[in-house]
Structures are given as structure tokens and as C-alpha cells.
Amino acid sequence: MMMRFAFAALAALALAGPARAAVDIKEVTSPGGITAWLVEEHSIPFTALEIRFKGGASLDAPGKRGAINLMTATLEEGAGDLDARGFAEARDDLAARFGYDVGDDEMSISAQFLTENRDEALALLKTSIHAPRFDQDAVDRVRQQVLSIIRSEKTDPNDIAQAEFDARAFGDHPYATSLNGTAESVAALTPDDLRAAKDRVMARDRVFVSAVGDITEAELGALLDDLLGDLPETGAEMPGPAPFDLEPGVHVVPFETPQSVAIFGHGGIARDDPDFFAAYVLNQILGGGSFTSRLMEEVREKRGLTYGVYSYLVPKEHADLYLGQVASANDRMAEAIEVIRAEWQRIRDEGVTDEELEDAKTYLTGAYPLRFDGNARIADILVGMQVTGLDRDYVNTRNAKVEAVTQDDIRRVAERLIQPEALSFVVVGQPAGLVGSN
Amino acid sequence: MKRIAAIALALVAALPAWAAEVTSFSLDNGMDVVVLEDHRAPVVVHMVWYRAGAAEEPPGKSGIAHFLEHLLFKGTDDMAPGEFSDVVARNGGSDNAFTSQDYTAYFQRVAADRLEDMMRMEADRMRDLQLSEADILTERQVIIEERNQRVENNPGALFQEQMRAAQYLNHPYGIPVIGWRHEMVSLGLEDALGYYERFYAPNNAILIVAGDTTPDEVRALAETYYGPLEPTEGLGPRMRPQEPPQTSPRRMTFEDPRVSQPYVSRSYLAEPRRAGAQEDAAALLLLSEILGGDSQTSVLARKLQFDTQTAIYSGAFYDPTSYDDTLFGVSVVPAPGVSLQEAEDAMDRAIAEFIEEGVDAEQLERIKTSIRASEIYAEDSVQGLARRYGAALTSGLTIDDVDNWRSVLEAVTEDDILAAAREVLDPDRSVTGWLMTPGMDETGAAAQPGAQEVTQ
Numbered sequence: 002m003m004m005r006f007a008f009a010a011l012a013a014l015a016l017a018g019p020a021r022a023a024v025d026i027k028e029v030t031s032p033g034g035i036t037a038w039l040v041e042e043h044s045i046p047f048t049a050l051e052i053r054f055k056g057g058a059s060l061d062a063p064g065k066r067g068a069i070n071l072m073t074a075t076l077e078e079g080a081g082d083l084d085a086r087g088f089a090e091a092r093d094d095l096a097a098r099f100g101y102d103v104g105d106d107e108m109s110i111s112a113q114f115l116t117e118n119r120d121e122a123l124a125l126l127k128t129s130i131h132a133p134r135f136d137q138d139a140v141d142r143v144r145q146q147v148l149s150i151i152r153s154e155k156t157d158p159n160d161i162a163q164a165e166f167d168a169r170a171f172g173d174h175p176y177a178t179s180l181n182g183t184a185e186s187v188a189a190l191t192p193d194d195l196r197a198a199k200d201r202v203m204a205r206d207r208v209f210v211s212a213v214g215d216i217t218e219a220e221l222g223a224l225l226d227d228l229l230g231d232l233p234e235t236g237a238e239m240p241g242p243a244p245f246d247l248e249p250g251v252h253v254v255p256f257e258t259p260q261s262v263a264i265f266g267h268g269g270i271a272r273d274d275p276d277f278f279a280a281y282v283l284n285q286i287l288g289g290g291s292f293t294s295r296l297m298e299e300v301r302e303k304r305g306l307t308y309g310v311y312s313y314l315v316p317k318e319h320a321d322l323y324l325g326q327v328a329s330a331n332d333r334m335a336e337a338i339e340v341i342r343a344e345w346q347r348i349r350d351e352g353v354t355d356e357e358l359e360d361a362k363t364y365l366t367g368a369y370p371l372r373f374d375g376n377a378r379i380a381d382i383l384v385g386m387q388v389t390g391l392d393r394d395y396v397n398t399r400n401a402k403v404e405a406v407t408q409d410d411i412r413r414v415a416e417r418l419i420q421p422e423a424l425s426f427v428v429v430g431q432p433a434g435l436v437g438s439n
Numbered sequence: 440m441k442r443i444a445a446i447a448l449a450l451v452a453a454l455p456a457w458a459a460e461v462t463s464f465s466l467d468n469g470m471d472v473v474v475l476e477d478h479r480a481p482v483v484v485h486m487v488w489y490r491a492g493a494a495e496e497p498p499g500k501s502g503i504a505h506f507l508e509h510l511l512f513k514g515t516d517d518m519a520p521g522e523f524s525d526v527v528a529r530n531g532g533s534d535n536a537f538t539s540q541d542y543t544a545y546f547q548r549v550a551a552d553r554l555e556d557m558m559r560m561e562a563d564r565m566r567d568l569q570l571s572e573a574d575i576l577t578e579r580q581v582i583i584e585e586r587n588q589r590v591e592n593n594p595g596a597l598f599q600e601q602m603r604a605a606q607y608l609n610h611p612y613g614i615p616v617i618g619w620r621h622e623m624v625s626l627g628l629e630d631a632l633g634y635y636e637r638f639y640a641p642n643n644a645i646l647i648v649a650g651d652t653t654p655d656e657v658r659a660l661a662e663t664y665y666g667p668l669e670p671t672e673g674l675g676p677r678m679r680p681q682e683p684p685q686t687s688p689r690r691m692t693f694e695d696p697r698v699s700q701p702y703v704s705r706s707y708l709a710e711p712r713r714a715g716a717q718e719d720a721a722a723l724l725l726l727s728e729i730l731g732g733d734s735q736t737s738v739l740a741r742k743l744q745f746d747t748q749t750a751i752y753s754g755a756f757y758d759p760t761s762y763d764d765t766l767f768g769v770s771v772v773p774a775p776g777v778s779l780q781e782a783e784d785a786m787d788r789a790i791a792e793f794i795e796e797g798v799d800a801e802q803l804e805r806i807k808t809s810i811r812a813s814e815i816y817a818e819d820s821v822q823g824l825a826r827r828y829g830a831a832l833t834s835g836l837t838i839d840d841v842d843n844w845r846s847v848l849e850a851v852t853e854d855d856i857l858a859a860a861r862e863v864l865d866p867d868r869s870v871t872g873w874l875m876t877p878g879m880d881e882t883g884a885a886a887q888p889g890a891q892e893v894t895q
Binding site for chain 2: 085086090155258302306308329330366370
């Protein structure tokens with residue numbers, strides 16, 4: 002099936018927070034002191050539960066790059082009395098769904114379970130949190146899968162571009178390298194390394210929880226201690242701010258493939274910056290809106306240079322970036338970059354029209370409540386808000402913050418955020434007429 | 440087993456309490472309408488599905504169905520190019536469109552009180568599209584870049600495209616939806632309009648509205664906006680060239696320097712769900728789940744990744760919803776040091792042993808439990824439910840077939856699954872492909888240890 006347009010990276014980059022939606026968020030605190038946000042929704046007999054541990058793969062110990070990723074992928078490969086198959090069979094017997102994932106800044110556990118066997122499903126989930134076995138054969142099996150991914154990253158143009166961008170940008174910060182680790186680092190990891198990795202990231206002082214569905218305050222409060230209470234009080238120290246050392250210009254990584262891919266950008270703006278909302282609206286106009294952004298209009302609609310071009314604010318935990326991406330045939334990438342640079346300059350010099358500003362605000366405020374349309378999606382939004390440090394009332398005030406953005410705000414933030422001379426493009430492919438600046 | 444049975448019973452008994460209300464009717468001009476009510480959030484999804492996809496394209500015009508889908512955003516007698524998406528965005532909504540072999544679908548997700556605007560615009564572009572040569576030339580570059588991004592830059596996609604072409608000897612399913620590049624570059628205005636005028640008509644379309652609405656509201660709006668549209672006369676039944684008897688196993692190797700992870704893939708021609716006769720497809724779906732559905736408990740995982748360390752990944756696939764014959768497939772990614780030939784042999788042995796040993800009753804029961812529960816989880820996404828109906832109705836199925844699918848799955852026995860396996864796993868109707876790294880020998884073994892670590 003072909004899509005007119007795929008939101009390649011956008012989903013992950015949308016603002017975590019959100020809206021004046023018709024959700025009643027309660028804060029539940031367990032007897033043991035763990036808090037969670039809850040939205041009760043009893044119309045469908047299941048619950049979506051989201052657990053996040055701040056720090057994510059950036060908490061890998063020195064020399065153990067890839068340990069937290071491998072640990073996360075092995076949590077469901079045997080726990081308590083059950084080996085990998087036994088665990089999967091028990092989960093399927095209960096018709097529960099568990100997901101374990103990790104990113105640069107967060108490790109996540111997502112669960113969906115039916116009301117009729119909630120206690121059994123949570124008991125099983127708990128074993129994977131507290132008593133993962135990390136059996137040697139399971140670790141080896143998952144390790145081979147990770148090594149396969151690491152090999153694939155080396156011949157995928159998008160992965161090559163990301164790796165080059167990160168390596169050039171982030172010095173010796175964990176952000177500079179893939180969270181999968183290297184073939185060498187992953188080959189050396191032992192089950193004990195995974196146990197140590199687990200204690201670095203899965204700790205009570207960095208856990209956030211949300212639940213949405215067929216569950217009450219009392220029921221949720223009671224299960225929190227059982228599920229998470231026995232975790233270590235604290236984990237590894239956060240890695241601290243990342244440098245952003247990417248030199249401006251065009252960096253070409255030669256790779257034989259018909260279409261060049263590019264990641265571009267420069268420094269961004271912090272999520273808690275007073276001008277963040279102005280920047281968010283500005284980006285919506287420049288490259289954040291799907292078909293309606295300036296970049297899509299100029300690069301795709303008018304010139305047919307690409308299938309998709311986007312820009313997005315990336316307020317990471319330890320670095321704030323403003324990034325974009327585009328893919329274009331080797332003989333057309335140079336023109337695509339030229340147009341993107343021109344748009345970067347134009348919005349800095351000329352700002353936006355009143356109509357653009359109004360349209361962007363209408364879209365952003367109208368789209369916000371539409372995000373809250375399912376238990377699993379609401380749970381994801383709520384836990385993201387907590388990790389970001391937003392309060393529960395944010396869902397009611399967020400749209401007003403968007404509405405409040407003025408032309409003065411846009412001009413001020415454009416001058417500060419948009420830096421055409423600082424733009425750096427990492428291009429992978431055989432782009433014609435593009436001379437790398439180094 | 441007793442505990443499992445108890446769960447199953449509870450689920451079945453509980454089901455009607457929360458299932459979304461489904462209503463359907465037709466307009467006088469032949470347009471079918473399906474309404475799925477879900478009042479949890481003030482949101483609606485508005486979709487129009489055409490019973491026309493890439494498999495309806497004329498010979499030599501591959502990609503025109505998908506190209507036209509892009510062009511539908513270019514404007515009408517009442518709307519400027521791009522205005523459709525602009526209006527949706529200004530209303531806080533999102534819109535998109537999809538083309539498959541069997542359908543082309545357009546949808547918008549908006550606040551419930553904007554449904555009328557969506558209908559007005561979608562009805563407008565069903566019959567009144569206005570295209571210029573300039574639109575064609577620019578947008579053709581976009582679809583070529585889309586092909587670059589999805590296929591040309593991805594050796595796995597190029598390999599799959601070749602396998603599919605080899606699988607279908609006569610049916611247009613062998614032609615990629617995005618189109619063959621050499622045909623895409625010359626697609627023109629007349630090609631797009633020819634397809635549009637024939638297939639974009641109320642009597643070839645299904646309207647699906649899901650979310651915070653009522654059948655009465657949808658009927659009134661649909662009669663206002665879609666009701667006046669003229670049907671295409673003489674559309675006739677959908678008749679694609681069918682496959683002749685396939686009598687010879689096909690094999691292929693595909694080598695590309697950009698491949699870092701070799702694998703073996705095999706596809707077989709297979710029965711899809713048929714209206715009123717979904718039993719064979721149900722057995723095939725359960726067969727694919729048993730062989731390769733779960734990464735820990737499936738037959739291939741157990742035999743190739745647990746009992747032996749032959750593979751890194753293994754899987755099975757089957758798409759039951761298809762207008763004409765579909766594909767059933769298996770694939771294996773060998774562990775380091777295992778050649779593609781060894782991986783393929785091990786895969787064949789595992790399947791032969793499975794047919795010999797039969798279906799594990801507990802495994803089958805677990806899969807059925809998951810299917811029952813998936814009905815509950817599916818209620819969480821009304822858009823997903825709506826897509827389920829759209830895909831089925833454009834693949835020759837009825838609403839009854841959609842509603843009965845779960846009970847048909849429920850009724851499948853171990854014997855049905857084995858019979859389906861014997862029927863579908865016919866070498867004469869298969870294509871086996873090896874995706875290879877450069878320098879592999881004729882058994883699909885890496886030239887030297889560690890060779891696949893070398894890049895760029």
C-alpha cells in the first residue's frame with residue numbers, strides 16, 4: 002500500500018504534551034509514595050499502562066555502549082520461573098500485550114491488559130521488571146539480532162546520515178553514538194553487564210507512570226507499589242549537557258545509491274524556554290505542517306524535488322536541536338539544499354504573514370484535542386507530560402499558550418532560532434554539484 | 440488448559456457490551472455507506488474508498504492509480520490546488536490517502552462538527568477534478584522521488600518487487616503499486632483522467648464515517664453532498680487477468696552492495712478471504728501465526744532460533760484481505776556462519792516436521808485467545824476499525840463477512856490448519872529468493888568470516 006505521504010520522523014517529534022481535551026486527569030499516589038496519572042475510561046474492559054524511566058540509553062556505563070538497549074530487549078526473554086517461551090506463553094494465555102523500548106532519554110514499558118485478568122497480567126509484568134533472568138542463551142539470541150541491526154545501520158543511507166550527524170555534533174557525549182552500541186561493544190556484553198545496566202536506568206527516582214482505561218484510583222494506587230516499589234531507590238547519574246559542535250556547511254558521505262538523503266539543522270530551543278511556543282508555531286509554518294509548510298510548498302509542491310521535507314524542534318534532555326530532513330535524487334539534492342537554505346533565510350528576514358500565523362494557530366489548537374482519542378494514546382501523552390515536567394493542568398492551558406503567540410514573538414524567536422549561516426547538512430549518497438565543506 | 444478455556448468464555452460473553460455500532464445503507468446513485476459510532480471523543484474519521492487500485496490500471500500505465508491519488512489534491516472547479524489540505528489543516532484536522540492493488544482511499548480526521556465540510560470537499564473532487572499539464576509534470580517528479588525513497592534506495596524493496604513479479608505470471612498483482620520506473624516517467628494527463636473518469640464515481644465508492652456521529656446525520660449529509668453525483672454507467676464487474684495453473688517452482692538470487700543482512704524468502708500463491716467463504720483464509724491465517732507469528736513461541740522460532748541456532752529471525756506472512764489470489768510466505772535470516780542454502784534447508788525441514796507432528800493444541804488455543812482479545816483492543820482505535828471495513832469491502836467482502844470473520848477464525852481446527860498447509864505449500868506455486876551480499880558463494884555463504892562487517 003502506498004501512502005501519499007509518510008510522517009517519517011514526525012510522530013516521535015511531535016510535542017509530548019497536550020490539550021484542552023475532555024480528559025479528567027487524576028494524580029494517584031501509592032502508599033509507598035509512587036505517583037501516577039490516571040484517566041478512568043470504563044467503556045472498554047482493558048487498561049493501558051505506561052511506565053517511563055528517564056535517562057534511557059544515555060546512562061550506558063563507559064565501555065558498555067549498547068548494554069541498556071540489549072537489556073531492554075531481553076527483559077521479556079525469560080523472568081522468574083519462566084524461560085523466554087514460558088513467559089511469552091503466559092502472556093498470550095492472558096491476552097496481555099507488553100512492550101519494552103528504549104531511546105536516548107527514556108526507557109519505556111508499555112502494557113495493555115484485560116480487566117478480567119488484570120492481577121495475573123500485572124503479576125507477570127512484574128516478573129519482567131524485577132526478576133528478568135538474562136539467561137546466557139537468551140542474551141546470545143537477542144545479541145545476534147542487535148548485531149544484525151548494527152550491520153544494517155552501516156548500509157542504510159538514513160542510518161549513515163544519522164550516525165555521521167551525531168558523531169560530528171556531540172563530541173564524547175552518549176548522544177554521539179548509536180544506542181545499539183558497536184559490534185565490538187555488544188559482542189563483549191555479559192548477563193552481569195545487563196543486570197548492572199538495569200540498575201542504572203530502572204530506578205524509583207526517575208520513574209513516571211500513567212494509566213488510562215478500566216481501572217479506578219484505588220486499584221491503581223494498590224498496584225503501583227507492587228509493580229515498582231522494590232526497584233532501587235536511585236540509578237546512574239545523568240550524563241549532563243551535550244556539546245553541539247557541528248560545523249556549518251555541507252558534509253558529504255559518499256555512498257552508492259540513487260537518491261541522496263540529508264539531515265540538516267543547528268541548535269534549537271529548550272522545552273521550558275518562554276519562547277518555546279513561539280518557536281513551535283514558527284516551525285509549524287516553516288517545515289512542521291504536513292502539506293502546508295513552506296518547505297513542502299517550495300521543495301515538493303512547486304519543484305517536485307522530493308517526496309517529503311520536514312523540520313522539527315528536538316528538545317532532548319541534554320541538548321536542544323532544530324533539525325530537518327529531505328531526500329532527493331542525486332542530481333537534484335543540490336537544488337533541494339539551495340531551496341531549503343533560501344527558505345531558512347527568508348523566514349528569518351521576512352517573518353511570517355498574519356494569515357500564516359493564524360492558520361498555524363488554528364491547526365495546532367484544533368489538532369490538539371484530536372490526539373486524545375484512545376486509551377493507549379492518552380496514556381502515552383500523559384506519561385510524556387510527566388517526563389517533560391508539565392503539570393496536569395497543561396492540557397487545559399496549552400492551547401491558550403499557542404493562541405497567545407504574536408507577530409512580535411515570532412520575529413523575536415526567528416532572529417534567535419533561525420540561523421542560516423549555522424545550518425549544517427549531512428548528505429549521504431552521490432549528490433551532483435555538492436562540494437563538501439570539509 | 441482449563442484456565443485458558445475459562446478466559447475464552449468470559450471474553451465471548453462480554454463482547455457485545457462494548458462493540459461499536461455498525462450501520463450501513465446505500466444512496467440512490469449506488470454509493471455504499473458505513474457508519475461506525477464511537478462517542479468517546481468528539482472526533483470523526485471521514486473516508487471514501489474506491490473499488491479501484493493498481494490492479495485496475497491499463498497495460499503499460501503502471502503507477503497511474505497512485506499518481507492520480509496524488510493529483511486529487513491538485514484542485515477542482517471549486518477548489519484551488521492544495522486548498523483541500525489547507526482547509527483540513529485550518530480546521531485542525533489531518534488528511535491522507537492510500538493506494539493499494541485493490542483500492543484507493545482518502546480520509547480526514549477532524550473535530551466531529553467539521554464533518555459536513557469534509558463531505559462537501561470530498562464529493563466535489565469525486566467528479567470535478569481540474570488538472571493542468573504543469574501539475575502533472577511537477578507531481579510526476581514527486582512520485583519518482585517517492586519511488587526512489589521507498590524502492591530504489593532500498594535493496595530489500597527491490598528484491599521483494601522482483602519476487603512478486605515472478606510470483607504472478609499473468610495477474611497485475613505482479614506489478615508494483617508505485618509503478619515500474621520506465622512507465623512512471625511517461626504517465627500523462629490523459630492517463631490520469633481516463634482512470635479518474637471511469638473509476639471515481641459514487642457507484643464505485645464506499646463512504647465510511649466513524650466516530651462521534653449518528654447514522655441519521657451521516658445519511659442526511661451524504662444525500663446532500665454525494666447524492667447528486669452521477670454514477671459511471673456500464674462499470675461492470677471487476678475482472679482482472681487471472682493466474683494460469685502455476686507448474687514450476689521459481690528461484691532467484693538478488694545481490695546488492697547495500698545489503699548487509701542476507702535472508703531467504705519464499706512466497707506461495709494462496710487463497711484470500713472470499714465472500715461467504717472465509718474458512719480457507721481463516722485456516723491460512725492461523726497457519727501463518729503458528730509457523731511464524733510470535734518471535735518466541737512460533738514453530739519456526741522454536742526450531743530455528745531456540746532448539747537450534749540456525750536463524751536470527753524467522754517469520755511467516757499472509758494477507759487474507761485481497762480481491763484476487765494473495766500470498767503466503769515464510770522467511771529466515773540466517774545466523775552468522777550459516778549459509779542461505781543451510782537456512783533454506785532448515786526452514787524446509789522445520790515445515791516438514793511441523794506437518795508431520797501436527798498442531799500444538801495449546802499454541803492454537805493461545806492464538807485464538809489473542810484473536811478474541813484483539814477485538815477488545817481494536818475498539819480503542821475507531822480509525823483502525825474503519826479501515827478494516829474499508830479494506831474488506833473493497834476486496835469483494837461484505838459487512839457480514841467482516842462481522843463473521845472472528846467466529847470463522849474461532850471455528851478453525853487443527854486438521855483444517857494442516858490441510859491448509861498441505862494445500863498452500865505447493866512448490867509449483869512458489870518463488871524462493873535469496874537476498875545476498877556481494878562475494879557470497881553459490882550456497883549463499885559469506886566469502887570469508889566477517890566479510891559482511893565490511894562496509895562502504
